[in-house]
Amino acid sequence: MSGFRTLGCVSRSWWLESGVGSAFKTTGFGTEARHQRQPQGSSKWLGTPGNQPFPGLLQPECLSREKLVDVLRASVVDQKGKPGELTLLSVLPELSQSLGLGERELQVVQASEKESSGLVLLSSCPQTASRLQKFFTQSRRAQRPIATYWAVTDGIPTTSEGKIQAALKLEHIDGVNLVVPVKSPSRKDILEGVKRTLSYFRVVATGSGCALVQLRPLTVFPSQLQVHMALQLCPVLGDHRYSTCVGTVLGQRFLLPAESIKPQRQVLDEALIRCLHLTPSQVAQLPLHLHLHCLHLPGTRPRDAPIELLAPLPPYFSRTLRCLGLRQQ
Incomplete structure (x- = not known):
């Protein structure tokens, strides 16, 4: 299996009900995967609580298209294969170029729902995307959860x-x-x-x-x-x-x-x-505290061990846990 990228802690929130064509909101892109190093440079996008409407939540107007592409590129937690309006979908062509994919286009394979944060799985390979979708369908039929x-x-x-x-x-x-x-x-x-x-x-x-x-x-x-x-x-x-x-x-x-x-x-x-x-x-303005933390994917080859991709919690979520005395186990 080749040609997929995984972004980390992304809040797929759209300010308008249409779901597309609205401002894209990011909430701390620090991420990690099994056997992957922590991407660098994500914390600078968090801002300070004093000038934000909600502590740990970045305002959409704080990002330009170029900065969003930089953040998305820094948020790749796993990579297999060769390397108008401000929405995730709208900047995928620029992200493809930034990742050196040439003419290959990225497409969203799996993502957290609107307003929630968490992993976003992208693919530049149609065969890989098709294989993953088939894996997701088979897992649901077998009642094997692949998302946590x-x-x-x-x-x-x-x-x-x-x-x-x-x-x-x-x-x-x-x-x-x-x-x-x-x-x-x-x-x-x-x-x-x-x-x-x-x-x-x-x-x-x-x-x-x-x-x-x-x-x-x-x-x-x-x-x-x-x-x-x-x-x-x-x-x-x-x-x-x-x-x-x-x-x-x-x-x-x-x-x-x-x-x-x-x-x-x-x-x-x-x-x-x-x-x-x-x-x-x-x-x-309290953001939705629902986070796609983990995805279980098949290995690159049939005999390979399954892949576990993880995205740590966004800053506002971690702040809430501290305030309430809740400890993640």
Whole structure:
């Protein structure tokens, strides 16, 4: 297998709902892989907390196209084979040239979802991209998770580990596309776009009413992990869309019906805000604490050992763990 590159801690957040053609936001590109050295020069892009809306989160306007290409090139954590608007896709041609790929074009093979951070797997070889996609499909069919996410949740799951199963569908509610759960889906529902989803979870640490959770999805659906944690009444910190489906009365949490969900700023307990040392304006800009930490890929040749690619947490995520006293194991 040849021709793939892996970027590290990239937040694929788009400021507009369209998903493309908007500002690209980076959140600390320090990365590493098994048997790979730590790329140098990434920390200078982090800025200082005093001039940022949220500590450890870089403002999109701070990067030029040239600087973004430099950051992406420095973020390559593994490399096999020969070496308009500010979005990841828009700078791929320049990144290809910067990496000395000539006429070969980079394409995204695997990436974290919109608003989350983590690994982005790129390939300049169509055969490699096709082989990896086939590997991902076979792994899902065999129920072998190939991706591991870290999440900080507002609330602590009632069990330390388990699986979350839910039938989900995409609905257009009040002008917004939302993923909603479907109880007891029929065969007609499945044919009309409802999908049965499954994720494994494990609570790694708890503190200040929050939890550090390891998530391993076995299916792929938009916003699957955010919705799964909301169904556990423990929405992901910084989830300003699906956290609103969790209501609280007299300290007890409950799930609101899907039709009542309206995306809005996540409401946090005052004690939690103090623990995080955030101002009200910073709470409103709290980034999603969901990070694609690890990808398991097949070896270069059939007899080679599998490859494990890792991306350390972005600065804002690490800061939150320190503030809450959560230790990653």
